Amino acid sequence: MSDAPIPAIQISHVSKSFGQGQALVEALKDVSLEAFLGEMFFLVGPSGCGKTTLLSILCSTLKPTSGNVKVLGTDLTAASNRRLTRFRREHVGFVFQQFNLIPTLTITENVSVPLLLAGRGASAANRLAKEALDRVGLGDKIALRPGKLSGGQQQRVAIARALVHSPDLIVCDEPTSALDSETGHQIMEILDEVARDSKRCVIVVTHDPRILGFADRLAEMEDGRILKITTGTAHATG
Amino acid sequence: MITLALRMLFNDRAKYLMLVSGVAFASLLMIQQSGVFCGLMSWTYSSLRNLRAPIWVMDPKVEQVNDPKPLRDTDVFRVRSIDGVAWAAPLYTGNVQGRLPNGNFKLVQLVGLDNNTFTGAPGPEKFLAGSLEDLRLPNTVIIDDFAVQRLSDGLTNPDGTTRKIGVGDVFDINDHEARVVGIVKAYRSFTGGPYVFTTYDRALQYAPPTRRMLSFVLAAPVEGMDPAVIAERITRESGLQAQSEANFRHLTLFWFVKNTGIPISFGTTVLLGLIVGLVISGQTYYTFILENARSIAAFKAMGASMPLLIRMLITQSVVAGLIGFGIGVGLAAGFGYLTAPKGQPPFFLLPEILFGVAGFILLITISAALLGVIKVARMDPDTVFRG
Numbered sequence: 001m002s003d004a005p006i007p008a009i010q011i012s013h014v015s016k017s018f019g020q021g022q023a024l025v026e027a028l029k030d031v032s033l034e035a036f037l038g039e040m041f042f043l044v045g046p047s048g049c050g051k052t053t054l055l056s057i058l059c060s061t062l063k064p065t066s067g068n069v070k071v072l073g074t075d076l077t078a079a080s081n082r083r084l085t086r087f088r089r090e091h092v093g094f095v096f097q098q099f100n101l102i103p104t105l106t107i108t109e110n111v112s113v114p115l116l117l118a119g120r121g122a123s124a125a126n127r128l129a130k131e132a133l134d135r136v137g138l139g140d141k142i143a144l145r146p147g148k149l150s151g152g153q154q155q156r157v158a159i160a161r162a163l164v165h166s167p168d169l170i171v172c173d174e175p176t177s178a179l180d181s182e183t184g185h186q187i188m189e190i191l192d193e194v195a196r197d198s199k200r201c202v203i204v205v206t207h208d209p210r211i212l213g214f215a216d217r218l219a220e221m222e223d224g225r226i227l228k229i230t231t232g233t234a235h236a237t238g
Numbered sequence: 239m240i241t242l243a244l245r246m247l248f249n250d251r252a253k254y255l256m257l258v259s260g261v262a263f264a265s266l267l268m269i270q271q272s273g274v275f276c277g278l279m280s281w282t283y284s285s286l287r288n289l290r291a292p293i294w295v296m297d298p299k300v301e302q303v304n305d306p307k308p309l310r311d312t313d314v315f316r317v318r319s320i321d322g323v324a325w326a327a328p329l330y331t332g333n334v335q336g337r338l339p340n341g342n343f344k345l346v347q348l349v350g351l352d353n354n355t356f357t358g359a360p361g362p363e364k365f366l367a368g369s370l371e372d373l374r375l376p377n378t379v380i381i382d383d384f385a386v387q388r389l390s391d392g393l394t395n396p397d398g399t400t401r402k403i404g405v406g407d408v409f410d411i412n413d414h415e416a417r418v419v420g421i422v423k424a425y426r427s428f429t430g431g432p433y434v435f436t437t438y439d440r441a442l443q444y445a446p447p448t449r450r451m452l453s454f455v456l457a458a459p460v461e462g463m464d465p466a467v468i469a470e471r472i473t474r475e476s477g478l479q480a481q482s483e484a485n486f487r488h489l490t491l492f493w494f495v496k497n498t499g500i501p502i503s504f505g506t507t508v509l510l511g512l513i514v515g516l517v518i519s520g521q522t523y524y525t526f527i528l529e530n531a532r533s534i535a536a537f538k539a540m541g542a543s544m545p546l547l548i549r550m551l552i553t554q555s556v557v558a559g560l561i562g563f564g565i566g567v568g569l570a571a572g573f574g575y576l577t578a579p580k581g582q583p584p585f586f587l588l589p590e591i592l593f594g595v596a597g598f599i600l601l602i603t604i605s606a607a608l609l610g611v612i613k614v615a616r617m618d619p620d621t622v623f624r625g
């Protein structure tokens with residue numbers, strides 16, 4: 001990293017609690033964090049430590065109870081719901097553990113969703129979706145529905161969908177947990193390329209030790225707190 | 239996105255078919271039952287459709303056309319003498335027994351028309367065979383097409399095969415000979431008896447004698463006068479009851495609506511169709527939305543705005559509803575098409591029924607979509623990350 005890194009995510013003193021009284025769960029306790037464009041940032045830790053909650057907050061699908069969240073220059077804590085919806089539409093690509101593809105649509109239609117949401121015409125969306133599928137190696141499957149594909153292929157569709165509208169933030173929640181280790185590795189290689197190729201920030205939540213080697217940096221979490229942030233082994237020389 | 243929403247609906251074959259057939263079934267039931275209801279109710283004033291006169295004069299106690307109270311023969315002249323009346327003619331209507339060639343009896347609706355003018359008789363366009371003028375011959379009657387079905391039992395050709403009654407055939411009414419000289423198309427009467435038209439004097443011979451025989455006086459206003467106005471004048475000056483034809487239809491129709499269980503029983507079926515349709519379609523659509531909750535949550539996470547999601551849901555549900563409605567209308571129309579020529583059961587599809595049912599289906603589908611919208615609005619975009 002020769003130039004000064006541009007911050008993509010700036011989170012300071014964020015807390016999040018669910019429920020009230022006896023049932024109160026403090027999922028995040030005073031978390032601060034910074035991640036940069038061009039970086040593959042991992043959130044790791046045991047199940048229930050607050051990784052998904054933190055990811056949801058930094059991609060604005062969830063609002064923090066307190067603290068400040070600034071992503072790609074936008075102050076998410078102050079923004080209205082409409083503003084947040086637009087923010088996600090324009091800036092965020094999603095990859096989920098359970099893929100969350102729409103089973104009744106072809107994979108091309110699935111991938112075209114972010115483009116259609118962004119107001120692109122149907123034929124342009126269709127063409128770009130096919131190109132994106134081509135890039136993840138599924139150019140020969142464009143007319144199939146997700147159910148006809150293996151788990152790894154489905155996750156590749158999800159990645160194509162996350163990338164198709166060229167967002168600058170890509171959030172991945174346990175992207176490999178539902179896959180065997182070889183397939184998981186392939187998926188991570190695709191994501192790695194994404195983080196390398198363009199000025200993007202990729203945030204990966206995982207408790208899968210097999211893929212930790214892909215991290216530029218990783219934040220270890222426990223019980224709603226970040227214990228430490230370490231530089232990963234990947235591209236240590238870059 | 240709207241196209242994708244529809245593709246999601248159509249591709250979910252099982253639920254789509256269920257949704258559409260639920261709506262189709264409900265529409266069919268509602269339209270068909272309303273159609274039969276209107277058809278049946280139109281039977282109540284068949285005599286008013288078969289016997290055309292602008293003004294009907296009757297006993298003040300008469301409430302509907304199928305239940306006349308006899309008048310004095312001289313009442314015809316009283317009506318005729320009233321200012322503004324162009325003409326007035328006697329009419330007999332009553333149910334009498336006709337005897338078939340095989341000895342069976344069938345109830346017929348006997349109509350006695352003015353001896354000279356045949357006032358109120360079916361027009362020439364209604365004649366399938368024979369002619370009105372032949373009623374001047376002795377012992378003659380004109381029957382309707384329904385009578386052809388009902389009065390043909392036991393009629394045979396010389397070679398033994400059965401045949402239908404026709405012009406030239408003879409049957410008995412109360413031991414008096416009735417020779418058929420004409421066959422007309424007529425609307426079915428509510429009481430179910432076929433129409434037998436003859437002259438007033440001959441009707442009195444056929445019918446069992448009572449002290450008074452005149453059922454109605456048919457009348458018309460002089461040209462340019464409103465029948466309702468003249469009817470009112472007749473009522474006022476004669477002490478009888480006079481109604482314009484349109485008004486008498488209404489009175490008859492509403493008498494049946496008020497005094498019989500027919501509207502309630504049909505109303506119940508229509509309501510049933512409505513509830514069944516509502517439950518099947520609403521339930522199915524709601525399940526559809528629940529099962530698509532993950533997809534919808536994903537749309538929300540990816541930045542689909544609430545107005546867009548609402549449009550998607552309403553389009554899905556309204557399109558399914560309209561397709562189902564279309565099929566329902568098609569089936570109901572097919573039913574009507576098959577039964578209408580026989581007139582059994584009667585089927586009378588008013589455009590108002592179609593609009594009403596369409597409106598109702600829209601209401602159901604939009605409400606179902608709005609239920610889904612409430613569900614979606616409550617959905618956290620964050621749920622996409624949760625198992």
Ligand SMILES: Nc1ncnc2c1ncn2[C@@H]1O[C@H](COP(=O)(O)OP(=O)(O)O)[C@@H](O)[C@H]1O
Nearest residue numbers: 018019025027046047048049050051052053054
């Ligand atoms: N919507 C919610 N309502 C109540 N508690 C929640 C909710 N989401 C998460 N939690 C709780 O917050 C804590 C952190 O959850 P999560 O962020 O999903 O952990 P991780 O992703 O690290 O497994 C857990 O104790 C979880 O039960």
Ligand SMILES: [Mg+2]
Nearest residue numbers: 048051052053
């Ligand atoms: Mg998690």
